[in-house]
Structure formats: structure tokens, C-alpha cells
Amino acid sequence: MQSHRASLQSSTFELHTHLSHALVRYLGVSSPEELDQYGFHSARDLVDIISRFITNTFSIPTPTLTPIGASVSPIIALINHSCEPNAVVVFPRATEVPSIQEPLMQVIALRNIRPDEEILTSYIDTTLPKHLRQQSLKETYNFECCCQLCAITPEVDHRESLFCPKTCGGTCPTPTEDSSLCRCMKCKTVVTNTDAVVDAVRVGQEALDKATALQFKDPKKSLQLTTNLIPILTSSGLTPSSHPLLALARLHQSLLIASLPSPPTQDSLDDAIRAATRSSTGLSSVLQYGHPVRGIALAELGKLLAVDEPAPRESSTPAEAALLYPPSGPPRLKLAYDTLLRARNELLVGFGTRNEGGQVGKDVREGIVALEKEIGVWRQGVKNVMHDLPNSVSKAKPRARADVLYVHETNADC
Numbered sequence: 001m002q003s004h005r006a007s008l009q010s011s012t013f014e015l016h017t018h019l020s021h022a023l024v025r026y027l028g029v030s031s032p033e034e035l036d037q038y039g040f041h042s043a044r045d046l047v048d049i050i051s052r053f054i055t056n057t058f059s060i061p062t063p064t065l066t067p068i069g070a071s072v073s074p075i076i077a078l079i080n081h082s083c084e085p086n087a088v089v090v091f092p093r094a095t096e097v098p099s100i101q102e103p104l105m106q107v108i109a110l111r112n113i114r115p116d117e118e119i120l121t122s123y124i125d126t127t128l129p130k131h132l133r134q135q136s137l138k139e140t141y142n143f144e145c146c147c148q149l150c151a152i153t154p155e156v157d158h159r160e161s162l163f164c165p166k167t168c169g170g171t172c173p174t175p176t177e178d179s180s181l182c183r184c185m186k187c188k189t190v191v192t193n194t195d196a197v198v199d200a201v202r203v204g205q206e207a208l209d210k211a212t213a214l215q216f217k218d219p220k221k222s223l224q225l226t227t228n229l230i231p232i233l234t235s236s237g238l239t240p241s242s243h244p245l246l247a248l249a250r251l252h253q254s255l256l257i258a259s260l261p262s263p264p265t266q267d268s269l270d271d272a273i274r275a276a277t278r279s280s281t282g283l284s285s286v287l288q289y290g291h292p293v294r295g296i297a298l299a300e301l302g303k304l305l306a307v308d309e310p311a312p313r314e315s316s317t318p319a320e321a322a323l324l325y326p327p328s329g330p331p332r333l334k335l336a337y338d339t340l341l342r343a344r345n346e347l348l349v350g351f352g353t354r355n356e357g358g359q360v361g362k363d364v365r366e367g368i369v370a371l372e373k374e375i376g377v378w379r380q381g382v383k384n385v386m387h388d389l390p391n392s393v394s395k396a397k398p399r400a401r402a403d404v405l406y407v408h409e410t411n412a413d414c
């Protein structure tokens with residue numbers, strides 16, 4: 001397996017040296033001779049193994065993709081990187097394998113791959129803009145990425161974009177200190193407040209770094225930072241997929257879910273749903289269909305929407321109801337159902353059909369079945385009401401309400 005000991009940047013070399021010392025302490029050896037039994041004959045050998053380990057390991061995630069460990073597979077370590085990968089490395093939970101053998105590492109194709117085409121996975125978070133992806137790949141893997149996404153400079157990359165200031169539906173590239181002239185790619189309107197946007201992005205990045213560092217030590221402070229910064233970045237015009245707004249939104253969502261009271265209040269649940277919607281929308285613009293991160297984000301949103309509402313909101317007019325997000329009552333149930341169906345289809349791609357979309361895919365399937373039953377009960381209830389009503393009334397309002405509940409006549413085998 002590849003090592004970069006001879007060509008490491010000095011900061012990375014220093015980190016590898018620290019890790020080598022930690023390894024020596026862990027092994028409890030006190031002299032170079034004692035290291036011989038492990039096959040290390042010099043400090044250089046130790047740095048070499050650390051470099052090899054860092055270059056070739058994969059993080060082991062929970063079913064919802066929180067990293068909890070590291071693994072090495074000499075075969076999978078042969079796969080090179082692309083920021084637009086055609087495959088992913090996952091650890092699905094397979095029914096036919098005894099749980100004692102888990103986790104199982106698998107490479108899953110995200111799309112059809114030609115026989116002569118190289119299989120490529122991504123080593124890093126590809127929702128990041130190009131300069132941060134390049135920095136991360138250089139620091140950890142010691143190479144400059146020349147994949148299609150890095151080689152071609154698109155007019156607008158959704159990882160760094162603003163909504164058109166005239167709200168024509170187009171987008172503009174995010175201004176930077178070096179390139180402050182930016183205009184909408186559709187209507188060509190020039191963005192005038194570029195300094196304010198550059199400042200917002202800088203402050204947002206600082207807050208993201210701080211909030212990430214504090215997320216386990218001081219989750220309340222971390223949540224305060226994400227809560228304060230998201231509106232600033234949103235009002236400066238950043239699209240939901242832009243950095244650092246997307247990263248802040250994802251962190252915000254996980255902090256909100258972790259701090260949900262038990263049982264949740266309507267406000268805390270609705271806040272978490274809005275955060276999950278923002279994350280999922282952003283991820284869908286920058287990750288390809290079926291990417292496990294997209295599938296998991298949709299599943300989390302669908303599950304939140306499916307939670308029983310503690311105090312459903314009553315809207316006085318249909319117009320008011322249409323503006324309400326998340327919706328309440330039957331429309332919420334229908335949205336939960338549709339979202340879980342979309343999640344399941346994407347999870348089947350990202351975690352493999354044979355794995356039934358992994359553990360989350362199976363949970364989502366159960367959620368769909370439960371919702372189908374619940375929606376069936378509602379529909380029956382509405383039918384009964386319509387049946388009991390006098391003829392003149394039965395054809396009016398209740399039908400409109402019943403339409404909301406007429407979801408696809410699928411069973412959960414989709």
C-alpha cells in the first residue's frame with residue numbers, strides 16, 4: 001500500500017511523527033530493539049506505517065454515517081479518488097450475514113460503469129468547494145486532484161453560489177476577495193454588495209470551525225453559533241448548497257435532533273424538520289442521485305415528518321395552510337410518505353439493492369408500511385364521514401380533504 005513518507009508536507013510529517021510516538025507508547029516499548037519484534041527497524045519505518053495507514057484507511061460509520069472507527073482493505077485501498085465518483089464504499093447491514101461478521105465493507109456502483117472505465121470513489125466530503133477539496137486531498141493524501149469536477153471551472157458551482165439579487169431564478173458565483181465582480185448567469189444583473197457577502201462567508205467559516213470543535217464539548221454553544229450564523233448567510237443570498245451554509249445547516253440539524261426534548265414539542269419538531277429540509281435541499285444540488293449521504297438526509301427528514309405531531313397547527317384559511325412549512329395534519333403525513341419513498345429509492349442505489357438499502361433502507365421501508373396503514377385509516381375515516389353525511393354535503397369539502405390522502409397505491413416493495 002502507498003506511503004507518502006518521502007514527500008510529506010512538513011506539517012503532515014510532524015503529525016505523523018506525533019502519531020508514531022503515540023504508537024510506541026501504546027506498544028509499551030522502551031528501546032529500538034524492542035520494536036524489532038513488530039517489524040519496525042527505525043523511526044522511519046514507524047512514520048512509514050502511519051503514512052500508509054492514513055493513506056489507505058476508510059472510516060467505519062454508523063448506519064446513519066457518523067464515523068466511529070477505521071478499517072483497512074488492501075483491495076479497496078487500490079481504488080483512486082474522484083470528486084465525482086462512480087462508486088462509494090459503504091458498510092451495509094446484510095440480512096444473510098450473521099451480525100457477528102459485521103460491519104461488511106462493500107464498494108457499490110452509483111451508476112453503470114463501463115468495463116474499461118476506472119472505478120473511482122471519493123476520499124473526502126465532495127460538498128466542499130474546489131479549494132477546500134484540494135487542500136484536504138493534499139494534506140491527507142498528498143496529491144492534486146485533476147478529476148472532471150476540479151479540472152473544469154463551471155460558470156456557477158452550486159457549492160459557491162448566490163441567488164440572483166433580482167430573484168430571476170438564476171444564480172451567480174459567490175464573490176471572493178480576488179474576484180469581486182459577479183453577475184447572475186441568467187439575467188446578468190451585477191451583485192453590488194460583494195464585500196458584505198465576502199465578510200459573511202468568512203465569518204460563517206470561522207463560526208463553522210468553532211461550532212464543529214464545540215459540538216460534543218459544548219453542544220449548546222455550538223447550536224447558538226449555527227442558529228446565529230445561518231440567517232446571516234441566508235440573507236446575504238447564499239444558496240442552500242453553498243459553503244459554509246450547507247455545512248452549518250447539517251451541523252445545526254444534527255444538534256437540533258440531539259437536543260430534541262422527549263417527547264418533542266411542536267416547535268422543536270418543526271424546527272428540526274425545517275433544518276433537515278434545508279440540509280437535504282442543499283445536498284441534492286451537489287451530490288449525485290443515490291449518494292448515501294443524500295439518501296440518509298432524506299430518510300432523516302422523512303422520519304421527522306412522520307413523528308406524531310404533539311399539537312397540530314390549525315390554519316384559518318387554505319392560503320395560510322399552503323404557506324405553512326412544515327404542514328400539519330394529513331398534508332404532513334403525505335409529505336412524510338413521499339419523502340420516505342424518495343429516501344428508499346436513493347438508499348437502494350447508495351447501499352445496494354441486494355442489501356435492501358442498508359439498515360436505514362430497511363427502517364425506512366418499515367416506516368413506509370406504517371404510514372400506509374395510518375393513511376389507510378385516515379382515508380377510511382374520511383370515507384365513513386362522507387358516507388354518513390347527507391348527499392348534498394358529501395360531494396363538497398370532504399372530497400378535497402380526501403384527495404390529500406390519495407397517495408400512490410404502492411406497497412412497500414418498491
Ligand SMILES: C[S@@+](CC[C@H](N)C(=O)[O-])C[C@H]1O[C@@H](n2cnc3c(N)ncnc32)[C@H](O)[C@@H]1O
Pocket residue numbers: 001002055056077078079080081082140141142143144145146147
Ligand atoms: C488509497 S491509495 C489509492 C491506490 C494507489 N493509487 C495505489 O496504487 O496504491 C491513495 C493514494 O493514491 C493516489 N491517488 C488516488 N487518487 C488519485 C488521483 N485522483 N490523482 C492522483 N493520485 C491519486 C494518491 O497518492 C493517494 O495518496
